[in-house]
Amino acid sequence: MMSEKIISVDVLARVEGDGGIQVYTKDGKVDKVLVDIFEGPRMIEALVRGKTIHENISLVARICAICTVSHRNASISAIEKALKVKVPEKTQLLRHLWHYAEYIESHVLHVYYLALPDFFKQASAIAMLPTHTDTVVEAVVMKKYGTELMKLLHGRKIHGENALIGGFGRVPTDEELDYFAEKAVEFKEKISAFIEVWGTLPIPDYCERETQFMCCNPANGKFGFEGETILISTGEEYPVEDYKKLTNERVVEHSYAKRSKYNDKPFTVGALARLILIGDRLTGEAKEKFDKYYNDKWKVNPIYNNMAQLIEALWCFEQIPGLIDQIKALPDSEIVTNYEMDGKGTAAVEAPRGTLYHSYEIKDHKIVHADIITPTAQFLDDVEEFIKTAAEKLLAEDNPDTELQLEMIARAYDPCISCSCHMVKLVKQ
Amino acid sequence: MWKREKKPVVGVFGFSGCAGDQLAILHMEDELVDFFTSADIKFFHMAQSHQEVEHVDIALVEGSINTDKQLAELKEIRKKADIVVALGTCATHGGIQYLGDNEKEFEERMLLVYGKDGKIPEFSELVGNPIPAKPIHKFIEVDFSIPGCPIAKENFIPIYTKLISGLKPSKYPYPVCIECKFQGNDCFLLHGEYCLGPVTAGGCDACCPTFGVPCVGCFGAYEGANFESMIEKLIEIGLTEEDAKRKLMMFGGEATELALKGEK
Structure with a gap:
């Protein structure tokens, strides 16, 4: 018997990029779920071949606007590893600050602008302005903090050219940094209060199932967003150079984003994975919120990713004042320009939505081979599985909100399809 | 309108x-x-x-x-x-x-990124x-x-x-280079460093040079761009012609492609 298509989310709205959801049934049961990605093929890995390492970092940052910092950061790290570039401590700390700015921008955008409207059955954050004025205004000013801090280090809110191999073009002044240190204290209070509000929202439980998680394991044993090894919920740990073993990328016909599996099973990366695997290393108020809200449900329900992102954003605000003090105490340094001509290097950073791998082979400062694996390419298989579990339950109940509920799962993952959510249509045949 | x-x-x-x-x-x-x-x-x-x-x-x-x-x-x-x-x-x-x-290069790229057993897979x-x-x-x-x-x-x-407002907008008239002068920035090219400001469409307020990093040309070519002179200048500061053209093409699209082929 042919599969019958029951639910068709033509385009997912409120995500970054273009994708949709198709649910097929057979004999009254959900047969398969396809999250199709029709964002056209851009083939960045092919087009960077023959480009210089400096041209490469400008190009790969443009894979994604929301995680432009993570892409540029991962690319610079992999190239510096390949060519044995050692950057001074001040540069390393400025890069942490740059990365935290992106976390604030991305997590606030996702939780407040993209995910929150679902919980109030609204079309957008702007539509919530008359009824939830304070929350919307708070989101706008908090995101502005993130984008302005990105601009300070990046040169622009999106695709800035200031972060270079070996250092930063322009280093911010102490006065500029002081402003962001002061403001971080104010926003820490705001997001902490919002976490309490989020904690009261009912979290749907229709999609629960077991899965696997992965994230970078920071070498200093602290919480953080980069590492030389990857930690897996199975208890295993691998060096980032083994990334192909962890992702096993494959092409599927319904998506221009590739897919990944580990041990032949889907897995999840992102804020939820990080808090499940290394959340006990959080400090300060972020740790208090984690202890208060973390429970075993997080391991079976991706919708908790929203709360995990809020806790990470709080952690970033808490880190920034101390980090800025450390940066100010160090002398400015020149951009490192003396490095090898050839080499191979792989780096992983945690983008806001999960582990991001950049791997290069370089000859005469030109890219010979590039391999980039994005978080979304890693977790799409798991999104399909969670949607399948949910669709079985919701269709059995004849739930009137099925499309919205399925979209909420996809949105909770914060997919960066360079993607977006358009409409979900229910096609009953 | x-x-x-x-x-x-x-x-x-x-x-x-x-x-x-x-x-x-x-x-x-x-x-x-x-x-x-x-x-x-x-x-x-x-x-x-x-x-x-x-x-x-x-x-x-x-x-x-x-x-x-x-x-x-x-x-x-x-x-x-x-x-x-x-x-x-x-x-x-x-x-x-x-x-x-360049259809041939398109096939090559598809093969490199999505290829399986030397073939480009079918997409649904x-x-x-x-x-x-x-x-x-x-x-x-x-x-x-x-x-x-x-x-x-x-x-x-x-x-x-x-x-x-129902009004007809006018085209943005300047290349990045002019905006850079408005900002009072020092010139990369005059110091022998690469910058694409002279041939790049403005509208960004010369944000990158103002930040101390050269223009990479991300707005595409300025309509009145003098590519010949730009390439000469880039060669003078040490780039090869091939390097200069590759940099111009990063964001240049068709307009730059035709200009570099001498068809415009």
Whole structure:
């Protein structure tokens, strides 16, 4: 018997990029779920071949606007590893600050602008302005903090050219940094209060199932967003150079984003994975919120990713004042320009939505081979599985909100399809 | 042009790219509420759900066209819109993924990225068949272009404000190099360092040189660009001709491609 298509989310709205959801049934049961990605093929890995390492970092940052910092950061790290570039401590700390700015921008955008409207059955954050004025205004000013801090280090809110191999073009002044240190204290209070509000929202439980998680394991044993090894919920740990073993990328016909599996099973990366695997290393108020809200449900329900992102954003605000003090105490340094001509290097950073791998082979400062694996390419298989579990339950109940509920799962993952959510249509045949 | 009798209906549509131009709108935090209230934003799928449109006064279209499915959707948008604005370098020039008419290289890239057993796999009708990336004016009539990777609000707001007021915007007249002078910056080229400011369309307020880093050309070519002289200068400061042309082509799209071939 042919599969019958029951639910068709033509385009997912409120995500970054273009994708949709198709649910097929057979004999009254959900047969398969396809999250199709029709964002056209851009083939960045092919087009960077023959480009210089400096041209490469400008190009790969443009894979994604929301995680432009993570892409540029991962690319610079992999190239510096390949060519044995050692950057001074001040540069390393400025890069942490740059990365935290992106976390604030991305997590606030996702939780407040993209995910929150679902919980109030609204079309957008702007539509919530008359009824939830304070929350919307708070989101706008908090995101502005993130984008302005990105601009300070990046040169622009999106695709800035200031972060270079070996250092930063322009280093911010102490006065500029002081402003962001002061403001971080104010926003820490705001997001902490919002976490309490989020904690009261009912979290749907229709999609629960077991899965696997992965994230970078920071070498200093602290919480953080980069590492030389990857930690897996199975208890295993691998060096980032083994990334192909962890992702096993494959092409599927319904998506221009590739897919990944580990041990032949889907897995999840992102804020939820990080808090499940290394959340006990959080400090300060972020740790208090984690202890208060973390429970075993997080391991079976991706919708908790929203709360995990809020806790990470709080952690970033808490880190920034101390980090800025450390940066100010160090002398400015020149951009490192003396490095090898050839080499191979792989780096992983945690983008806001999960582990991001950049791997290069370089000859005469030109890219010979590039391999980039994005978080979304890693977790799409798991999104399909969670949607399948949910669709079985919701269709059995004849739930009137099925499309919205399925979209909420996809949105909770914060997919960066360079993607977006358009409409979900229910096609009953 | 449409006439302002009511708030204009606006749609923001996205094709292949990084979604940076839609995001640049969301990143205009100070103007965000004005953006969403000064017009009737009927379609903006990165920001809102529940949308279906029969007609829009103004369509802002981001991204290059990379599949036949996107091409069909683009043609639908043209039918529904009075004014179509290409938003960002992917839509205006094809973006970093632009390949010109080089079909052979397109096949090679597809094979390299998606190839299996030496063949390009078939993609389902859900996602459409791949085609070489092109800017939207190759397929439909475009009324205005706002380049940038991503767009800058210094350029976007004046043009958009005129459009939603029923007025005809004027083209942005300067290359980055002039804006850089307005900012009072020192010149990279005069110090023997690479910069594409003289041949790149302005509208960004020379944000990169003002920050102390050279212009990489992300707004595409300025209409009156003197490529010959630019290449000469780049060779003089130590680049090879090949290096210079490759840098010019990073964001240059068709206009630069034709100019470099001597066909314009």
